[in-house]
Amino acid sequence: MISTRMIAKFLTAMIAITSISCDRSTNLSFEDWDLDNNGTIEQREFVDVFSEHYYDDWNTVNNEYLDDEDFYHTVYNVWDIDDDEAMIREEWIAGYDYFYGDYVVVNYEDIDVNNDEVLLYDEFYNVLRDTDFYHDWDLNKDAYLSDEELGLGLFHIWDVDNSGKIEYDEYVDFDLYYTDF
Ligand SMILES: [Ca+2]
Ligand SMILES: [Ca+2]
Numbered sequence: 001m002i003s004t005r006m007i008a009k010f011l012t013a014m015i016a017i018t019s020i021s022c023d024r025s026t027n028l029s030f031e032d033w034d035l036d037n038n039g040t041i042e043q044r045e046f047v048d049v050f051s052e053h054y055y056d057d058w059n060t061v062n063n064e065y066l067d068d069e070d071f072y073h074t075v076y077n078v079w080d081i082d083d084d085e086a087m088i089r090e091e092w093i094a095g096y097d098y099f100y101g102d103y104v105v106v107n108y109e110d111i112d113v114n115n116d117e118v119l120l121y122d123e124f125y126n127v128l129r130d131t132d133f134y135h136d137w138d139l140n141k142d143a144y145l146s147d148e149e150l151g152l153g154l155f156h157i158w159d160v161d162n163s164g165k166i167e168y169d170e171y172v173d174f175d176l177y178y179t180d181f
């Protein structure tokens with residue numbers, strides 16, 4: 001298990017060397033999230049701003065609800081830092097340790113069954129769909145993720161030190177990771 005700080009450093013490096021096409025219409029700054037301007041992003045602020053600006057981006061498969069298919073597609077896109085539709089080992093480890101490290105141990109080798117050192121979406125989904133990952137985000141267990149549920153799930157991961165708020169350094173570490181995919 002590598003530390004979150006190492007993951008953040010890795011992500012920053014990856015993002016820096018990868019020419020990311022930023023076609024988002026929304027690109028918020030810290031001040032846009034910190035609605036009461038007290039220097040930290042509280043849970044309520046995060047969920048409200050996320051719901052308004054980003055929730056629809058996670059509903060990628062065109063339907064009325066955000067379900068596990070949407071969730072896993074977007075998580076895959078987030079972990080696939082260079083957006084080449086192929087998840088190399090380093091992308092997997094960074095995403096896994098950061099998002100998912102509290103769950104079960106899943107070895108990259110066991111997922112990449114043909115040993116080509118790349119995970120395609122289907123390989124990724126086949127492993128994670130049988131875990132509790134999605135189920136734990138779906139707080140009311142109705143099989144869909146509401147904007148509140150998704151926002152809360154992301155908030156808890158982004159709040160690395162579990163202080164109940166996202167401080168500026170936490171925000172900087174993971175801003176691009178979440179808001180450019
Ligand atoms: Ca605030
Ligand atoms: Ca990739």
Ligand SMILES: [Ca+2]
Pocket residue numbers: 138139140141142143144145146149
């Ligand atoms: Ca739900």
Ligand SMILES: [Ca+2]
Pocket residue numbers: 159160161162163164165166167170
């Ligand atoms: Ca925090």
